[in-house]
Amino acid sequence: MKSLKDIERLVSEFQTKPSQSMDKRVENDVRNTIENQNKKNAAVKQPNIWSQIMHSKTIKPIAAAIIIVAAVLGLTLLERTVSPAYAVEQTVEAMRGVQNLRLTIANGPKPMDMIMLINQRTGRADHIRMDVPDSGDITITIPGQTYVYNKQKNEVTFLPQELLRNDLNFKDVINSLVEQTNAAEGRIEILNQFNDLAGKEVISVSIIRKNESIAGQFLIDPETNLPIYLGMDAGGQFNYMGPIEYNINLSGDTFDFIIPNGATVTDNRPEELKAQNPKSSEDAEFNLLETAMALQSAYNGHGILIDRQGRRVEVWAEINPKTGMMGKGRLEYEDGGLYIMADGKTYFEDDGIVGLKDGHFFASNIMFNNFIATAAQRIGDQDVMTVEKTFSDEFRREVIAVSVKRPWVHLDAVIDPETKRPIKLSVPFTMDKTEILDYTELIEYNVDLPPGCFDFETGPDVLILGKDLDTQFSNDPDYGMSYDDTEDIQQVCRRIAECYLQAKIDGDIEMIKNLHPIHINRYGSNKMIEQSEIQEISSNGKIVEILDFKPAYEYRPRQMMVPCNVIKDHSGQHQEILVGVIVYLRQHHGQKSAVITGYYPRLLGKFTVTPDGADLGAVTYDGLEPGTLMQNWLVMGPIPVEGNQEAHRIAFDTLHINPAYFEPTIYINGKPNQWRLLTNEIGFIDLTRPFQNIMGILYAWAQVEMPEETTAVLGIGSDDGVKVWLNGQLVHENWVSRGVNVDNDRVPVTFKQGTNQLVIKIQNQGGGPWGFCCRMLEE
Amino acid sequence: MAATVAENYFDRSSMLEDKRLIWKMKRGCPEAGLQIYEKYKTDLLSLAAVLSHDKSIAEDIVHSVFVSFADKIADFELRTSLKSYLAICVSNRARNANKLKFRSNVTLDSTIEMPSQQPGPDDQATNREDLQRLSEFMKLLPYEQKEVIALHLKSGMKFKEIAKLQNVSINTVQSRYRYGLDKLKSLFNDEVIQ
Numbered sequence: 001m002k003s004l005k006d007i008e009r010l011v012s013e014f015q016t017k018p019s020q021s022m023d024k025r026v027e028n029d030v031r032n033t034i035e036n037q038n039k040k041n042a043a044v045k046q047p048n049i050w051s052q053i054m055h056s057k058t059i060k061p062i063a064a065a066i067i068i069v070a071a072v073l074g075l076t077l078l079e080r081t082v083s084p085a086y087a088v089e090q091t092v093e094a095m096r097g098v099q100n101l102r103l104t105i106a107n108g109p110k111p112m113d114m115i116m117l118i119n120q121r122t123g124r125a126d127h128i129r130m131d132v133p134d135s136g137d138i139t140i141t142i143p144g145q146t147y148v149y150n151k152q153k154n155e156v157t158f159l160p161q162e163l164l165r166n167d168l169n170f171k172d173v174i175n176s177l178v179e180q181t182n183a184a185e186g187r188i189e190i191l192n193q194f195n196d197l198a199g200k201e202v203i204s205v206s207i208i209r210k211n212e213s214i215a216g217q218f219l220i221d222p223e224t225n226l227p228i229y230l231g232m233d234a235g236g237q238f239n240y241m242g243p244i245e246y247n248i249n250l251s252g253d254t255f256d257f258i259i260p261n262g263a264t265v266t267d268n269r270p271e272e273l274k275a276q277n278p279k280s281s282e283d284a285e286f287n288l289l290e291t292a293m294a295l296q297s298a299y300n301g302h303g304i305l306i307d308r309q310g311r312r313v314e315v316w317a318e319i320n321p322k323t324g325m326m327g328k329g330r331l332e333y334e335d336g337g338l339y340i341m342a343d344g345k346t347y348f349e350d351d352g353i354v355g356l357k358d359g360h361f362f363a364s365n366i367m368f369n370n371f372i373a374t375a376a377q378r379i380g381d382q383d384v385m386t387v388e389k390t391f392s393d394e395f396r397r398e399v400i401a402v403s404v405k406r407p408w409v410h411l412d413a414v415i416d417p418e419t420k421r422p423i424k425l426s427v428p429f430t431m432d433k434t435e436i437l438d439y440t441e442l443i444e445y446n447v448d449l450p451p452g453c454f455d456f457e458t459g460p461d462v463l464i465l466g467k468d469l470d471t472q473f474s475n476d477p478d479y480g481m482s483y484d485d486t487e488d489i490q491q492v493c494r495r496i497a498e499c500y501l502q503a504k505i506d507g508d509i510e511m512i513k514n515l516h517p518i519h520i521n522r523y524g525s526n527k528m529i530e531q532s533e534i535q536e537i538s539s540n541g542k543i544v545e546i547l548d549f550k551p552a553y554e555y556r557p558r559q560m561m562v563p564c565n566v567i568k569d570h571s572g573q574h575q576e577i578l579v580g581v582i583v584y585l586r587q588h589h590g591q592k593s594a595v596i597t598g599y600y601p602r603l604l605g606k607f608t609v610t611p612d613g614a615d616l617g618a619v620t621y622d623g624l625e626p627g628t629l630m631q632n633w634l635v636m637g638p639i640p641v642e643g644n645q646e647a648h649r650i651a652f653d654t655l656h657i658n659p660a661y662f663e664p665t666i667y668i669n670g671k672p673n674q675w676r677l678l679t680n681e682i683g684f685i686d687l688t689r690p691f692q693n694i695m696g697i698l699y700a701w702a703q704v705e706m707p708e709e710t711t712a713v714l715g716i717g718s719d720d721g722v723k724v725w726l727n728g729q730l731v732h733e734n735w736v737s738r739g740v741n742v743d744n745d746r747v748p749v750t751f752k753q754g755t756n757q758l759v760i761k762i763q764n765q766g767g768g769p770w771g772f773c774c775r776m777l778e779e
Numbered sequence: 780m781a782a783t784v785a786e787n788y789f790d791r792s793s794m795l796e797d798k799r800l801i802w803k804m805k806r807g808c809p810e811a812g813l814q815i816y817e818k819y820k821t822d823l824l825s826l827a828a829v830l831s832h833d834k835s836i837a838e839d840i841v842h843s844v845f846v847s848f849a850d851k852i853a854d855f856e857l858r859t860s861l862k863s864y865l866a867i868c869v870s871n872r873a874r875n876a877n878k879l880k881f882r883s884n885v886t887l888d889s890t891i892e893m894p895s896q897q898p899g900p901d902d903q904a905t906n907r908e909d910l911q912r913l914s915e916f917m918k919l920l921p922y923e924q925k926e927v928i929a930l931h932l933k934s935g936m937k938f939k940e941i942a943k944l945q946n947v948s949i950n951t952v953q954s955r956y957r958y959g960l961d962k963l964k965s966l967f968n969d970e971v972i973q
Contacts (some may be wrong), residue, residue: 002909002967004960010913011932011963016828018820022838026816026845031809033849038807 102245115254127255140255145269147257156259158267195219197240198228214238298421303443305331316453328454340456347456356458395423421445479517480586480595489560489585493552496594497562497581504543516596544569547576550682558585559597563682565742576742577602578684609635609690614677616662620703620755624712626778629683629742630702633760634675636666637698638691641763648695648765652721652735657699659759660728675701684717684740687762688769700760700772710751715743717773721763724774727756740771797861804852812849819862822933823869829929830873832918840876844868859940866934867944870926877922909967916966924959927952 002010018026103114111134117127130139136151146159189206203220217231219242229242259265298319305313318328329341340347346357392399392414400415414424423443481499483492496515503511547565555561562581582598619632641651657666666673678685678700687698716724716732719740724732724747732747764770803811820841827837844865848855857864917925923945930936930944942952 002964004964007913007960007963007967008932010909011829011928014825014829014910014913014933015821016825016834016837018824018838018841019834022824022842023820025838026820026842027813029842029846030812030816030849033846034804034807034809034812034852037850037853 100247102248103241104243104245105241115248117255129254140257142255145257149260149263154260154263156257156263156265158257158265158269160269192222195229197242202228298445300447300449301443301445302447302449316449318449318454330453340454342454342456347458356456389417399423419445478514480515480584480593482591482593484592490552492585492594493560493562493581493583494549496583496596497549497552497564498546500581500596500599501543501546501564501566501579505545516599542569543567543579550578552583553681555582559583560585578682578742608677608679610677614675615664616701616703618677619701620705622705623707624704624776626712626776629773629775631681631683632677632679633685633700633702635678635698635700636673636675638687638694638696638764639668639673639698640694640696641765642695645765648721648763649735651697652723652761652763652765656697657759658728659725659730660757662701662703662757683775684742684771684773686769686771687764688771693764693768693770695764697761697763698770700762702758702774704751704756704758706751706753706756708753712749712751713777714747714749715745715773715775715777716747716760717741717744717771718760718762719770719772720765721761722772723761725757725759725761726750727752737765739769740773742773742775743777746777798857801852801855801857801861804849805855809849812845812852815848815861816845819865822862823865826866826929826933827869827873829914829917829933830870830922830926831876832914836876837873840869840872844872862934863936863940866930866936867940870930870944874922874926912967913963916963919966920959920962921955924955924962927955928959928963931956 100115100117103116105112105114111132113131113133115129126143128139128141131137138147138149138151140147144160148157148159149155150157189204189208191204191206192201193204194200195202195204198219198221201222203222205218205220206214207216208214214231217229218227219229219231219240220226221228224246226244226246228244229240230244231238231240300316300318302317303315305315312334314332316330328343329339331337331339333339336349338349348355348357386401386403388401389398390401391397392401395414398417400417402413402415412425413422415421416423421443425443481492481496500512500515503509503515543566545567547567550563550565552560552562560583562583564579564581565576566579568577579602580598580600581596582600584595584597586593586595614634616634619634621630621632624630636657639651639656641648656668657663664674666675678690680686685700691698714724714732716722717740718734718736718738720737721735722733722745723730726749731749732745734745738744758774760772760774762770762772797815800811800815804815823841823844824837827840828834831837831840848865848868920928926945927938927941930941931938938949938952938956942949945952
């Protein structure tokens with residue numbers, strides 16, 4: 001007799017498996033469909049400067065206007081010496097570097113000075129100050145507010161809106177010119193000419209009406225490619241606005257509202273604006289700083305955390321008042337694990353093992369760091385942050401919802417508006433990261449901690465970890481692989497490393513346990529550890545093939561690092577990655593054996609950086625050995641880049657050196673910079689260790705002697721953006737945020753016979769680690 | 780409570796994973812499409828098989844759903860769960876396929892492979908037999924009832940979502956579900972069906 005529940009269960013269990021032919025058919029057809037789309041997209045995305053420019057947020061008003069004019073009407077080149085690419089691309093490029101500008105309007109009925117501050121995030125002028133020298137009148141517009149001072153009447157008026165449209169003064173004028181020109185079926189002329197007003201040779205871009213009269217004109221400085229005068233026909237009279245100066249030194253109070261003595265004030269702004277002088281972009285920042293302040297008064301916390309394996313963990317933390325981080329912690333896992341961190345030690349009961357270890361197992365910042373770091377570092381310009389007050393169904397009250405989108409991470413936080421402290425955090429990694437980390441904490445502060453929350457006892461059954469390696473292995477002499485004095489250490493290292501990596505490929509956990517005992521065995525049969533050994537959860541990707549071994553080198557006393565090229569499967573995509581196996585050469589009662597004590601899923605290698613002043617002789621390669629990463633580079637930098645993604649892009653497009661000729665000293669912003677020699681014994685140039693996670697640019701230079709002209713493919717790995725020049729010619733560029741892998745990009749090049757100059761520009765634009773690697777491929 | 784939190788976590792984790800895969804597909808990565816296929820193929824094929832009673836038709840349905848999904852990926856936006864979305868696609872195609880089948884008077888066959896679920900060893904034979912019978916009995920249900928049962932139990936869709944799909948009220952969907960299950964129960968228990 002079957003019940004309804006039985007029927008429901010049966011339907012749920014009903015399963016049909018696809019045939020192999022179906023799998024094959026779907027695989028082929030899905031792959032073909034997507035690849036065909038890729039081809040189509042590639043065809044559509046052929047370099048189209050017009051569409052790229054028109055859709056770029058980085059275009060500033062004047063440049064945009066030029067583009068509009070040119071795009072609408074087409075270019076007529078009267079003067080052949082002017083490159084057709086000039087007015088568009090070069091001026092647009094130049095405009096990208098504009099932080100502010102001053103426009104003087106000397107002619108016309110009302111001479112005036114106008115200063116605009118370009119918001120680097122939006123590309124729009126969001127702070128504008130207009131001074132009328134004759135009358136002394138001042139108008140200042142900042143987002144959401146305007147200040148107007150009438151000197152004659154000594155009156156100040158505050159308005160709750162932006163009086164000067166941020167694009168009014170350039171874009172609209174030009175647009176109207178375009179419209180006029182269009183209506184008159186006009187055209188554009190570009191020519192080099194001497195201009196009396198500018199007092200020098202300029203490039204003039206003129207909008208010519210059908211009747212051959214000039215409707216408007218830009219005079220462009222050929223040195224800077226920036227417009228220095230704008231001219232327009234105002235009812236028969238041709239007026240020039242200018243000169244325009246760029247990136248001037250502005251005083252801190254340029255856009256401040258100052259009420260002159262004795263002035264009458266009419267304040268039409270709402271009450272909340274009267275009380276303060278807010279800038280909308282700083283509101284959110286203010287909240288976060290408040291949060292950071294509020295967290296300083298929290299002395300403990302309690303929360304529920306979902307860890308990256310999806311386990312529910314109850315956390316108690318005592319906050320170190322000096323650092324704001326977790327000083328003591330207790331983590332209770334839903335599956336029974338217990339970790340107590342206190343006084344620099346971690347006590348744990350997990351999977352049947354009771355132990356004590358030096359140091360804290362979990363980052364001591366587990367609960368609070370993200371927020372404090374976010375608040376303390378302020379929100380970077382490349383981050384998109386939204387802050388809004390909203391009603392939370394979960395908390396049944398009004399909360400402040402904060403969302404910070406960074407290039408690699410999206411942080412959501414719910415803040416208690418009263419305490420200003422976060423009560424929920426969620427941090428999923430998405431985008432290019434194949435790993436998804438998502439933890440949510442329901443946090444309460446300053447709670448009564450359970451008695452003895454951070455206490456633990458170390459009885460005789462407690463396994464004390466952290467002793468020296470020989471002691472740790474002493475309870476099992478059979479760990480690892482035996483060797484004797486007749487064997488070459490390189491061979492021994494390679495043998496055990498190969499065996500270990502093969503065990504990872506085969507999923508042979510017993511072999512892994514034997515070769516790499518302290519990692520696995522101290523936790524008994526902890527399934528997560530076993531799984532991570534095989535699948536490398538934390539580093540992504542599973543090793544599927546061993547390619548070749550590099551010579552082992554001494555990593556620590558009696559420990560050798562064995563670098564090995566492997567192929568890893570990253571969610572179906574295969575990548576060549578250099579990994580490192582640490583082999584400990586052990587002696588046990590006269591017996592020698594090699595045991596693995598560490599594994600680096602991505603190897604960085606030892607590095608050295610010399611002081612300033614290295615020369616090219618140190619980085620001259622006598623040919624390149626195919627497949628071998630170049631280990632020595634002269635590096636110049638890092639050149640810090642601040643600001644938003646646009647600023648980074650501008651920096652990427654800016655050339656700080658001459659890649660054709662090596663100059664020992666490079667001047668950047670007037671400061672001399674010298675080259676240093678950076679060597680990395682495996683050629684995987686990690687820039688994080690020598691230069692930290694700085695957001696910036698580094699140039700690397702090497703010289704390659706070739707006996708004859710050689711056509712080759714360079715395998716370039718970069719984190720993040722990269723440009724490559726060979727003998728001064730740009731041969732590759734990739735504006736990208738990614739992690740460095742061997743041969744991220746394959747670049748066909750031709751080395752000339754003799755000396756070749758190879759220059760790489762690396763830009764860390766996504767934050768976090770950065771680096772590069774380069775080799776000639778066997779292709 | 781803990782289980783609910785964990786389930787929610789896995790749901791969200793799965794959705795995030797789907798979003799990531801869709802994001803990669805949109806950027807031209809075929810492997811992401813194939814990962815989605817791998818993730819949902821068995822569930823979707825089982826659903827299609829229940830609805831069409833023909834494994835080859837079911838395979839055609841799932842194949843066309845994935846190819847069409849890949850074809851339209853550029854404009855695709857994930858609003859609900861991907862699993863539900865794909866289940867709806869399968870269901871729609873299965874309905875169309877059934878109509879065509881009846882038009883062309885193709886007889887229903889029962890070439891559906893039986894399941895590979897693994898209950899305890901003692902129950903295995905009984906369970907296989909039950910599932911075989913279930914496959915036969917499902918054919919006897921009206922399509923709408925079968926669709927509700929399959930979408931609810933096999934694809935985890937809510938009655939509200941199914942109501943929207945079938946363009947009827949939730950009450951109707953719930954009734955179809957109850958009548959369908961009652962009928963299956965009667966068939967299993969050899970009761971006389973009205």
